[in-house]
Amino acid sequence: MDIISILAESVRSAFGPIAAIYALAAIGLNLHFGYTGLLNFGQVGFMLVGAYGVGISVSVFELPLIVGFGVGLLCALVLALLLGIPTLRLRADYLSITTIAAAEVIRLIYRAGFAEPLTGGVYGLQNLAGDFRVWNPFDAGARYGFGDITYTGAQMWTMTVTWSLVVLMAGLTWLLIHSPWGRVIKGVREDEDAVRSLGKNVFTYKMQALVLGGLIGALAGCMMAMHQASIQPDQFKPQVTFFLWVILLLGGAGRVLGPILGSMLFWFLMNFTDGLLKGLGQDLGLLPFLNGPDYGAIQLAFAGLMLVVLIVFRPQGLIGDRKEMLINVK
Amino acid sequence: MRTRLVTVLLALITAILVIPGPAATADEQGGETLHGQIRNPDDRDQGVEGISIQVFDGEDEIGAADTDSDGNWEVGLPGPGTYRVVVDQESVPSTFAVRETSLVSDGEAEVEVPAGEQRVLIVALERPDGGEAEEPASPTDEGAESDGAAEEEDTVVPAARGSFGDRFVQLAAAGLLFGLVIAVSAIGLSLIFGTTKMINFAHGDMVTFGAMVALVFSSGAVGLGNSLLAIFAGLGGAVLIGVLLEQRLGRTALIVAQWSSIFAGIVLATVLGVLGDSVGWKVPLWIAAGIAVVMGAVLGASMERYIWRPLRKRNVALIQLFIVSIGLALILRHMVLVMFGAGRSRYSGFQIQELVRLGPISMPPRDLVVMAVAIVVLVAVACLLQFTRIGKAMRAVSDNRDLAESSGIDVDRVTLYVWGLGGGLAALGGVLYGLNQVVEYEMGFRLLLLMFAAVILGGLGTAYGAMVGGIAVGLVAMLSTLWFPSQLMQAWALALMILMLLIRPQGLLGRAERVG
Numbered sequence: 001m002d003i004i005s006i007l008a009e010s011v012r013s014a015f016g017p018i019a020a021i022y023a024l025a026a027i028g029l030n031l032h033f034g035y036t037g038l039l040n041f042g043q044v045g046f047m048l049v050g051a052y053g054v055g056i057s058v059s060v061f062e063l064p065l066i067v068g069f070g071v072g073l074l075c076a077l078v079l080a081l082l083l084g085i086p087t088l089r090l091r092a093d094y095l096s097i098t099t100i101a102a103a104e105v106i107r108l109i110y111r112a113g114f115a116e117p118l119t120g121g122v123y124g125l126q127n128l129a130g131d132f133r134v135w136n137p138f139d140a141g142a143r144y145g146f147g148d149i150t151y152t153g154a155q156m157w158t159m160t161v162t163w164s165l166v167v168l169m170a171g172l173t174w175l176l177i178h179s180p181w182g183r184v185i186k187g188v189r190e191d192e193d194a195v196r197s198l199g200k201n202v203f204t205y206k207m208q209a210l211v212l213g214g215l216i217g218a219l220a221g222c223m224m225a226m227h228q229a230s231i232q233p234d235q236f237k238p239q240v241t242f243f244l245w246v247i248l249l250l251g252g253a254g255r256v257l258g259p260i261l262g263s264m265l266f267w268f269l270m271n272f273t274d275g276l277l278k279g280l281g282q283d284l285g286l287l288p289f290l291n292g293p294d295y296g297a298i299q300l301a302f303a304g305l306m307l308v309v310l311i312v313f314r315p316q317g318l319i320g321d322r323k324e325m326l327i328n329v330k
Numbered sequence: 331m332r333t334r335l336v337t338v339l340l341a342l343i344t345a346i347l348v349i350p351g352p353a354a355t356a357d358e359q360g361g362e363t364l365h366g367q368i369r370n371p372d373d374r375d376q377g378v379e380g381i382s383i384q385v386f387d388g389e390d391e392i393g394a395a396d397t398d399s400d401g402n403w404e405v406g407l408p409g410p411g412t413y414r415v416v417v418d419q420e421s422v423p424s425t426f427a428v429r430e431t432s433l434v435s436d437g438e439a440e441v442e443v444p445a446g447e448q449r450v451l452i453v454a455l456e457r458p459d460g461g462e463a464e465e466p467a468s469p470t471d472e473g474a475e476s477d478g479a480a481e482e483e484d485t486v487v488p489a490a491r492g493s494f495g496d497r498f499v500q501l502a503a504a505g506l507l508f509g510l511v512i513a514v515s516a517i518g519l520s521l522i523f524g525t526t527k528m529i530n531f532a533h534g535d536m537v538t539f540g541a542m543v544a545l546v547f548s549s550g551a552v553g554l555g556n557s558l559l560a561i562f563a564g565l566g567g568a569v570l571i572g573v574l575l576e577q578r579l580g581r582t583a584l585i586v587a588q589w590s591s592i593f594a595g596i597v598l599a600t601v602l603g604v605l606g607d608s609v610g611w612k613v614p615l616w617i618a619a620g621i622a623v624v625m626g627a628v629l630g631a632s633m634e635r636y637i638w639r640p641l642r643k644r645n646v647a648l649i650q651l652f653i654v655s656i657g658l659a660l661i662l663r664h665m666v667l668v669m670f671g672a673g674r675s676r677y678s679g680f681q682i683q684e685l686v687r688l689g690p691i692s693m694p695p696r697d698l699v700v701m702a703v704a705i706v707v708l709v710a711v712a713c714l715l716q717f718t719r720i721g722k723a724m725r726a727v728s729d730n731r732d733l734a735e736s737s738g739i740d741v742d743r744v745t746l747y748v749w750g751l752g753g754g755l756a757a758l759g760g761v762l763y764g765l766n767q768v769v770e771y772e773m774g775f776r777l778l779l780l781m782f783a784a785v786i787l788g789g790l791g792t793a794y795g796a797m798v799g800g801i802a803v804g805l806v807a808m809l810s811t812l813w814f815p816s817q818l819m820q821a822w823a824l825a826l827m828i829l830m831l832l833i834r835p836q837g838l839l840g841r842a843e844r845v846g
Contacts, residue, residue, distance in 0.1 A: 101827070
């Protein structure tokens, strides 16, 4: 086991494309939960419709990439309206139940046999990133970086675009939150009835936040399709949403930089523990009771443990404000 | 002390650094490869061994590979470019054929590999006759076997035959069965919501836990089963001591007694784990189901006693509790995965049975037993809630926690009983569901979605609502397959739930109150 290479790999992943994609999706979730107090347990559903929107447009209908992104965002808009209209008037727990169920049902529909002409069923779609790779200014074969931390040209291009989108969306969040609209949104999180008594239409504000966060989530899904150049429905299992929650709570909900810091730290920790476990188990043979697939399961259990420990002992995460996070369902 | 610790740590780190590791991870080695995994269409967990795959650049063969015992293959490439991949049809077992997809036609595929990428090529096999295994000739249990391979994530719908009326009746019977299973599992969810106002996202994994435990004990308990049993005996002992001796013992004595019970369980579990398979035993399924119910009840009660009650005492807000329950669900699900594996299994001895015909309905006897057990349990729970003291207390707390507390009910104790009851019923639901379908680590999560639909349909927090809602959801899900593909079953349950939220958010049996 080589601790330096594990560390290098962890740092590499903390800045890599996956961390950027998750940061983007977590920014959307931050808008939902961190600022508006909406319990969205189905962010992965928005990512899925975004990724498949671009995937189906590009690979089945052979539309240009930009149109594909538009289709993905449009699908997310429709999904947000479908989820929001029945549940946003009710207590927060109804939204949480509906979103967690809807995200999983969407995945089951996209992987079902009858949808195969469009979605490719369980096998998903391939060859999606043609146009995206054509625009790549980096040399796809070369490796960039220093020391043990290097990225291929293709990864550099994805990282550049995704991290730029992250900065853009973080900036947008900052502007929105410091606008009158943002003050109302935070008011909804603190006390819905008070905001309602001031004559604001709480439902509309919640819906706007849900749509906006969902669109950012769909953008993350589109970038995921670009990064991998192929998508399978089983990448969009509910644990993606739970990873996003860990990221948000780790960084600090209700803070513009929270999701970004959280995503980098989360992927660093995940890769570090994974490398350490595999090093201990497979190279040194210290964990004889674990088989190959068990390491992934332990990772997920570890993510769950992080979620529990964080929310109980440090609900504000790294940079959050504890007082802001003591909100309750009314 | 601190310096010694630092020295030890430094020594450890040096040791780790000195031991040479593999040069780099596979991902880092650079160079383009094509790889993939070919799986057995009858059992997606199994790979198919010995299929030859050749890669050509134009007419020149670049590399070839045979799939290993897990069906994995990998071919290294000289550089980026477009390659032609040919699957050797001769090496494919004669029972299967290469499946035609948008990329793979007639066993050949053109693949473009970008620079520095390890590309996956999906080659799938199928049965030449379109994915169906041969139908059993005798009137045995067709439904369970027919398309388990093709739709691995779907609930098995019985293969209904005959006229529309016949199919309607058969599917209605299957729906009733499914609904009863949902109802048994969902009562706990609804009661827990009623007493604590908390949605237990880990409820589905309590269902899985019950099914898995019953599977372990009915197929031969070895080291793992014994250890689990010991740990749960320790936990259960601690909870029981807490409930029974709370008034009689002092605070310190109580804590000591509880912790010694837990530690005794852990020590016993270690001993049994070391003994391993030498203490093996096996019980019939119905005893195993009993053990599972008891362990499920202990799991629920100890979650309440050692996690939820302390958190409530700390005044942790409800939203935070939801997130904790999601985290617990992740932990529980993947602990189950590590301990019992990801395979799909069935309770042995109940797979192939002669069908019993009742008019137009034909069912294997095990489904009739499942139905009977579910109905008996539902009636028993209804009687418990309606006529016993503790049942009345449960309904009272569910109705109004503060009012119940001020009229002298020990709310914490009632909540503990509710969690125990809910955990036990969830485990029983898991056994019934596993008997009807298959046992695997994600079954509970899929059932959870239907349970949510059931409790919202019937009214969050009402036990009878969960029963009515469960049966309605089961019927709707199964009957929808008359007109629509069976993969949409859960979508219809969800649609029903959303419709209910639009027109009557408090549910069928809920009391009209302002919920927003």
